Amino acid sequence: MNKYNDISELINLLEMKKDQVIEDAKQERLECIARIDALHKGAETFEDEVILKYIELKNITDTSNHIKSLGVKAKSGRVFSSLEVSNLIKEDNGQVNEVLLRIATDIFNGNKDAAKKRSRYM
Secondary structure (H helix, E strand, O other): OHHHHHHHHHHHHHHHHHHHHHHHHHHHHHHHHHHHHHHHHOOOOHHHHHHHHHHHHOOHHHHHHHHHHOOOEOOOOOEOOHHHHHHHHHOOOOOOOHHHHHHHHHHHHHHHHHHHHHHHHO
């Protein structure tokens, strides 16, 4: 009798897990659709353009060098630097499309994690 209760509990746990996996997959699908739409839509603001360039290059320094080559200055009037790109990615200030910002944040965090792993093995 006890054996069947354990199996019944296991079945119930698996059913709940299955429902959660299906819900997670639906949410992930919606996020993928939103990301594809945002990338197709492109940049509406200068900040979106910077984020799109970062998504393309996957490197803050290369992105800031690209912006510098365009002759764009930071709001403070200084040369556009890596710090401005980094702050744009880290801060949710409403100037950047939220979906593009999530993509850039994922790349940024992935780069940070990769750097940590490299430093452990050196």
